[in-house]
Amino acid sequence: MKVPVWNPAVEFIEREALEALQLANLRKTVAWALKAPFYQRKLAEVGLTHPGDLTSLRDLRDLPYTTKDDLRAAYPDGLLAVTLEQALRLHTSSGTTGMPTVVYHSRQDLDCWTELVARCIIAAGATASDVFQNMTGYGMFTGGLGLHYGAERVGMLVIPASCGNTSRQLQLMRSFQTTVVHATPSYLLHLHAALASEGITRDQLALRKAFIGAEPHSEQTRRKIEDLFGIDAYNSYGLSEMNGPGVAFECVHKTGLHLWEDAYILEIIDPDTLRPLPEGQTGEMVMTTLQRRATPLLRYRTRDLSHWVSGNCPCGRTHRRLARIKGRSDDMLIIGGVNVFPSQIEDVLMKIPEVGTNYLIQLEKRGSLDRLIVKTEIYAKLVAGDLHALDDLRERIAESLRAAILIKPAVELHEPGSLPVSDGKAKRVVDLRPAF
Amino acid sequence: MAEQVSVFIGNKPGRLNAVTAILRDCAINIRAMTIADHRDYGVAKLLVSDPQAARLALADQGFAAALQPVLAVAIEDRPGSLHDLLEILSEHQINVLDAYGFVSQPHRWAVWCMEVADPVKAAGLVAARGLRVLNDNELYRM
Numbered sequence: 001m002k003v004p005v006w007n008p009a010v011e012f013i014e015r016e017a018l019e020a021l022q023l024a025n026l027r028k029t030v031a032w033a034l035k036a037p038f039y040q041r042k043l044a045e046v047g048l049t050h051p052g053d054l055t056s057l058r059d060l061r062d063l064p065y066t067t068k069d070d071l072r073a074a075y076p077d078g079l080l081a082v083t084l085e086q087a088l089r090l091h092t093s094s095g096t097t098g099m100p101t102v103v104y105h106s107r108q109d110l111d112c113w114t115e116l117v118a119r120c121i122i123a124a125g126a127t128a129s130d131v132f133q134n135m136t137g138y139g140m141f142t143g144g145l146g147l148h149y150g151a152e153r154v155g156m157l158v159i160p161a162s163c164g165n166t167s168r169q170l171q172l173m174r175s176f177q178t179t180v181v182h183a184t185p186s187y188l189l190h191l192h193a194a195l196a197s198e199g200i201t202r203d204q205l206a207l208r209k210a211f212i213g214a215e216p217h218s219e220q221t222r223r224k225i226e227d228l229f230g231i232d233a234y235n236s237y238g239l240s241e242m243n244g245p246g247v248a249f250e251c252v253h254k255t256g257l258h259l260w261e262d263a264y265i266l267e268i269i270d271p272d273t274l275r276p277l278p279e280g281q282t283g284e285m286v287m288t289t290l291q292r293r294a295t296p297l298l299r300y301r302t303r304d305l306s307h308w309v310s311g312n313c314p315c316g317r318t319h320r321r322l323a324r325i326k327g328r329s330d331d332m333l334i335i336g337g338v339n340v341f342p343s344q345i346e347d348v349l350m351k352i353p354e355v356g357t358n359y360l361i362q363l364e365k366r367g368s369l370d371r372l373i374v375k376t377e378i379y380a381k382l383v384a385g386d387l388h389a390l391d392d393l394r395e396r397i398a399e400s401l402r403a404a405i406l407i408k409p410a411v412e413l414h415e416p417g418s419l420p421v422s423d424g425k426a427k428r429v430v431d432l433r434p435a436f
Numbered sequence: 437m438a439e440q441v442s443v444f445i446g447n448k449p450g451r452l453n454a455v456t457a458i459l460r461d462c463a464i465n466i467r468a469m470t471i472a473d474h475r476d477y478g479v480a481k482l483l484v485s486d487p488q489a490a491r492l493a494l495a496d497q498g499f500a501a502a503l504q505p506v507l508a509v510a511i512e513d514r515p516g517s518l519h520d521l522l523e524i525l526s527e528h529q530i531n532v533l534d535a536y537g538f539v540s541q542p543h544r545w546a547v548w549c550m551e552v553a554d555p556v557k558a559a560g561l562v563a564a565r566g567l568r569v570l571n572d573n574e575l576y577r578m
Binding site for chain 1: 442444445446451472474475476477479495496497498499500501502504534
């Protein structure tokens with residue numbers, strides 16, 4: 001089988017050459033960083049004033065970490081490393097969890113970003129003859145514009161639908177026989193649940209692939225999306241601090257996400273000790289940009305957790321693969337003293353066929369005890385409306401969760417399509433416990 | 437054998453009338469109905485003029501709806517008639533899982549509907565004692 005590839009020279013580069021390229025790009029990045037007030041100060045603290053001081057990739061480990069708080073403190077222009085004249089666009093984070101952060105892009109930066117996204121699209125088996133409907137938000141959210149320009153560069157017919165308006169999304173998909181979509185996994189599940197009420201059947205659509213990202217999701221959720229629509233779904237990883245989408249993407253083999261190592265250096269560290277972890281162990285992803293002039297970031301602590309996948313991918317790309325993102329270290333819930341990741345709960349729920357497409361995790365305090373409530377939608381076609389069967393289902397969900405997370409939750413069953421979904425990132429966890 | 441439509445309904449304002457709106461739009465008449473409450477949801481059981489059409493219309497709008505056989509027996513609208521019917525079931529150790537009744541013609545006929553483990557067998561036993569077991573059409577025409 002011929003492997004679809006956008007830029008064979010870079011994607012199949014020998015490891016040795018790739019590492020040499022990384023070192024050269026790292027030196028350039030440090031030179032760019034030294035133009036930003038934030039890094040002038042930060043790098044002076046460790047005695048680095050000249051990029052030539054870096055003699056190997058290992059030297060990166062002597063540089064300080066950059067945190068989200070650093071980005072907030074440097075808002076709005078402490079990290080800007082080019083003149084405003086050279087800057088072409090900026091994206092800020094939503095700022096819903098605190099001060100916003102900002103990333104500036106020069107013309108070359110946007111060109112590099114678009115190139116990375118184009119590689120991803122082709123690696124996932126899409127082509128210039130596909131009709132691509134981009135269902136993620138345009139504007140500050142990087143998912144919309146990021147995929148948009150990548151898809152145009154590939155030469156797809158792009159429908160910039162943006163997010164929301166489910167009824168119109170489905171009409172567009174039917175009218176223009178959309179073959180590839182980009183959306184959050186929760187939105188695709190919501191879209192499927194809406195098919196019936198819009199009077200549209202699966203065979204009226206021409207969908208063959210979906211790029212799913214912007215929120216951590218389980219393998220079970222991917223399979224559910226694939227089964228419901230009868231398509232292939234590919235995991236996309238990105239974060240606004242690293243441009244947005246196009247950081248890592250699954251190729252047609254779906255055995256992990258190829259991280260573009262000519263554009264990023266990834267280290268995986270223990271978030272408590274901050275020490276690098278041996279390859280294969282799960283830890284916090286720390287990333288360094290290698291191609292971005294306007295806002296270079298060195299050793300940025302993403303808070304996302306993952307690990308390297310060992311071995312070579314059958315596609316032949318030499319860029320290593322990341323395992324599915326386990327969630328953010330910030331996402332971890334502590335319930336009655338037990339550590340629980342929302343992704344563990346999702347894993348269990350998506351394995352139960354009668355569970356529908358949406359769920360919500362709610363935490364409450366009852367007296368001094370934590371109470372976990374898991375609200376799930378039911379899958380209409382598999383629930384017969386028999387009260388005993390529903391009681392059994394509720395119990396089966398509660399027991400399966402207890403086996404996985406050691407806490408038995410209260411389980412609520414809800415009608416299909418009745419739990420709240422946002423069109424961007426799904427709100428999966430509601431913590432009503434009073435803060436101390 | 438008569439059939440009832442059971443529908444999973446979220447326990448919040450506006451959901452029950454979402455069901456009745458669908459039935460109205462399909463010109464389906466409701467003969468009898470019960471709702472069992474289970475905190476966050478309820479299950480409504482409906483006897484309607486066209487159970488198949490009702491189930492399809494509800495499922496089309498995303499509702500979890502199913503058809504279940506129900507043992508519907510015509511009994512006289514007078515003291516003791518329900519007891520006579522239940523005696524027959526009791527004699528044969530037939531357990532009643534859920535039941536509801538309605539009066540169809542005051543002082544003449546009532547209908548008693550039951551979910552039982554083996555409705556076909558139960559129907560045979562009841563009919564053998566001279567009682568009328570109703571199918572969908574008869575139920576609706578009473």
